[in-house]
Amino acid sequence: MATTGKAKRIVLVSQDKAFVQETKAALAASDAFDLVAIERGVLDLRGEIQEADCGAAIIDMDAARLDQVEALQRIIRRLEGKTPIIVATQEFNAAAVRILVQLQVADFLVKPVSTADLVRSCLRALHGPGREENAESQIYAFMPAAGGVGNTTLALQTAFQLHHSLTRGAATCVVDLNFQQGACAEYLDLEPRFDIAEIENQPERLDRQLLDVMLSKHASGLCVLAAPTRPSEMRTFNTEIVVRMLDLVSAYFDNVVIDLPRTWFPWTETVLLGSNKLYLVTEMTVPCLRHTQRLIQAIYDTVGREVKPNVIVNRFEQKMFESGIRQADVQEILGDHFAGGIANNYKLVREAVDRGVPLHEIDANANVIADLRRIILPEEAAAAAPKKARSLFGLGSGLLRKRA
Ligand SMILES: Nc1ncnc2c1ncn2[C@@H]1O[C@H](COP(=O)(O)OP(=O)(O)O)[C@@H](O)[C@H]1O
Numbered sequence: 572m573a574t575t576g577k578a579k580r581i582v583l584v585s586q587d588k589a590f591v592q593e594t595k596a597a598l599a600a601s602d603a604f605d606l607v608a609i610e611r612g613v614l615d616l617r618g619e620i621q622e623a624d625c626g627a628a629i630i631d632m633d634a635a636r637l638d639q640v641e642a643l644q645r646i647i648r649r650l651e652g653k654t655p656i657i658v659a660t661q662e663f664n665a666a667a668v669r670i671l672v673q674l675q676v677a678d679f680l681v682k683p684v685s686t687a688d689l690v691r692s693c694l695r696a697l698h699g700p701g702r703e704e705n706a707e708s709q710i711y712a713f714m715p716a717a718g719g720v721g722n723t724t725l726a727l728q729t730a731f732q733l734h735h736s737l738t739r740g741a742a743t744c745v746v747d748l749n750f751q752q753g754a755c756a757e758y759l760d761l762e763p764r765f766d767i768a769e770i771e772n773q774p775e776r777l778d779r780q781l782l783d784v785m786l787s788k789h790a791s792g793l794c795v796l797a798a799p800t801r802p803s804e805m806r807t808f809n810t811e812i813v814v815r816m817l818d819l820v821s822a823y824f825d826n827v828v829i830d831l832p833r834t835w836f837p838w839t840e841t842v843l844l845g846s847n848k849l850y851l852v853t854e855m856t857v858p859c860l861r862h863t864q865r866l867i868q869a870i871y872d873t874v875g876r877e878v879k880p881n882v883i884v885n886r887f888e889q890k891m892f893e894s895g896i897r898q899a900d901v902q903e904i905l906g907d908h909f910a911g912g913i914a915n916n917y918k919l920v921r922e923a924v925d926r927g928v929p930l931h932e933i934d935a936n937a938n939v940i941a942d943l944r945r946i947i948l949p950e951e952a953a954a955a956a957p958k959k960a961r962s963l964f965g966l967g968s969g970l971l972r973k974r975a
Pocket residue numbers: 715717718719720721722723724725754885886913914915916917918920921924939
């Protein structure tokens with residue numbers, strides 16, 4: 572998450588040891604927060620919050636109990652509404668919600684609270700609702716329709732484009748969910764450091780600090796969460812671990828790009844449902860396009876219509892052989908799921924993979940990069956277009972001047 576300025580103090584009032592621990596873990600090691608825990612009940616508070624001089628307070632209480640609500644009201648009055656209050660509560664009912672709304676608390680969270688919700692809520696309380704839109708992280712999921720279609724290549728390049736983007740910029744993380752044969756780290760010449768065995772039986776151990784240890788960092792600042800490949804092991808992970816991992820990553824990064832495996836796992840549905848954008852990567856062959864059609868149907872059948880699959884046709888050729896598929900066929904088969912094509916550029920992609928560098932390091936103006944930008948960041952691609960025209964014009968007048 573992008574953090575500017577110095578840390579703001581957040582006071583947590585809670586008697587629930589587990590919740591104090593979770594909150595500490597969620598907010599630890601982020602530059603944005605400085606957490607102070609007061610391990611007391613809301614009824615036992617005196618002037619502690621006021622004295623702590625904090626940017627926001629999280630109060631863990633039972634919102635269904637009148638005496639506790641009255642205690643909260645006293646705190647709010649004492650603070651003169653200057654400090655945003657986040658209420659965390661176990662019990663939740665319509666009457667409690669109404670009272671909390673009337674008291675104008677900044678937010679209320681129902682326990683158990685996810686790390687992402689907690690961090691977002693704190694950021695919102697500290698920075699006001701204006702930040703809300705940017706604070707919300709965007710999750711881009713890439714799913715291949717077949718093996719070797721370029722899913723990893725395009726997911727990584729998307730991550731770089733988002734990372735360097737003017738509108739979506741700031742922190743970006745790639746999550747490689749190919750636990751068996753992930754290639755993300757390898758493609759960028761990084762050492763994969765995500766040790767799943769360490770958290771397998773206790774996913775709650777995965778906190779910000781552990782995540783930091785397990786992230787691989789590219790020189791550009793892009794982060795990659797990838798496990799070392801174990802070709803001979805068939806491992807499955809429970810949904811809880813995958814959810815916990817994505818929850819944590821999305822709390823700290825503005826953009827999360829997921830490289831999904833071809834195989835459908837028990838957690839696949841959850842990942843798709845949690846994504847803001849879903850891209851299916853396919854190729855221009857009849858079997859591949861047919862399979863893409865089936866994949867689209869399978870996604871609608873399992874996840875419903877909330878997530879729209881956008882199909883990227885990699886190694887796209889305008890004119891295939893006489894008997895081959897044409898753009899019109901692609902459009903007919905995929906309908907409005909067709910998001911765009913990516914040029915076939917074997918030399919560029921091959922060199923990038925072999926050298927372990929991103930595509931733009933070899934050629935920033937490569938067709939593959941421009942094609943992808945039009946799909947992922949259409950506004951920025953459009954804004955960049957006139958600039959190109961201007962530079963051509965500049966070149967033209969320069970030539971003219973030289974001649975004159
Ligand atoms: N647009 C492209 N043009 C040419 N070759 C490509 C393109 N995209 C990917 N490739 C090549 O295809 C192969 C598979 O790519 P990869 O990203 O590993 O696919 P996947 O993750 O779907 O298995 C790699 O050798 C890569 O260099």
